[in-house]
Amino acid sequence: MDQDKKPPKMDINTETKIKNAARVVFHKKGFAATRTRDIAEEAGINLALLNYYFRSKQKLFDLIMFETMHGFLQSIFEVFNNDTTTLEQKIETMVNRYIDLLLTNPDIPIFLLNELRTHPEELVAKMGMKDILMDTHFLKQFQSAINEEKITTLNPLHFIMNLMGMVIFPFMACPIIKGVSGVTQSEFETLMQERRVLVPKWIHTILHNK
Amino acid sequence: MDQDKKPPKMDINTETKIKNAARVVFHKKGFAATRTRDIAEEAGINLALLNYYFRSKQKLFDLIMFETMHGFLQSIFEVFNNDTTTLEQKIETMVNRYIDLLLTNPDIPIFLLNELRTHPEELVAKMGMKDILMDTHFLKQFQSAINEEKITTLNPLHFIMNLMGMVIFPFMACPIIKGVSGVTQSEFETLMQERRVLVPKWIHTILHNK
């Protein structure tokens, strides 16, 4: 929509370089602990350019925050609204998508939840997720399964909290887990890989146990 | 150990007032976003007094961080090392303790995990938790149960991640959950109360399903 030359992987334009650097640093340290100098250095450019392209630290942050939030919720939305998959398939896909995401970007959950404490639900509202998530194919399937007594009666929110908690929490608690258990980063990642199959199995067990 | 008059609830001494205020503000905003002036205001005292009693923002923070971490891990330690309780009782107690804690102090998990990203495992090590948590009555019970084939074979770390994830994650994601689902704070707390009995039930189901 801007230019017709999408940067061909290298020799990326300055604006993108800054945005990528900002994403990395903001995700790792949060808004308050991040200095614009950190971002400039990470991007390999001059500090003044940051303000030239994005006006202010806050504006740049808002951009990163929105994109991160969008990317994070987008997965839920896509999977939950796919009306060609079963409930079990949706669970499996969700788990795999988030483990993929978090193995690569383990900082995202704490970044998001930490920043959302300050800017309360203004951003959540801005995402407009409330309307589209509360009327998904998933919820209809879930309700049907309960009505037909195929699964245990259960508030869908409890279900989602369990799913997200089992997948996301381990990544957030990674430093503390490694600290008290002594596992290495590599061993930790192996554990997370195991959870691709374990979590759906556990969720299934919970749902079908009367 | 200091004085023999433990403050009788009101007319608390200045040092304690500052520490309590620091705990509130640090927990809510984290180290970087907290200004010493915020703490002074919350405590109802002058900014200079903060430095008079605690020398620096960092020193005061280290104190709060240590106490918070200690209080948080202490519960796990106590419950896991109680050799008069069954595995099932330990689970139930853990869940109830943490739900109690988090209903009152919902900021603690994000505070801890967020700050632990920067000061990596130096603090975890300082707590000396590694040694005492890796040789608990709980782990022996867990291993015995597996050997006697009473429960499914399962890495205890997976078990602990599930337990903590199901209990703690919902509190961390509270703003996002309320944002996308539309539940009120009061309804959210009711859901958390329900989880006192639901989580142990789910954990039991997972453990005993072959």
Next chain:
DNA sequence: GTCTATAACGTGATAGAC
């Protein structure tokens, strides 16, 4: 567009009166 230099501001910490 990109840089250097600097202005403008906020924050942690202290000096010194009481």
Next chain:
DNA sequence: GTCTATCACGTTATAGAC
């Protein structure tokens, strides 16, 4: 011990040359 006033410093943001 407690306060007011102020210093010292780091950080965001901009002015202006190239």
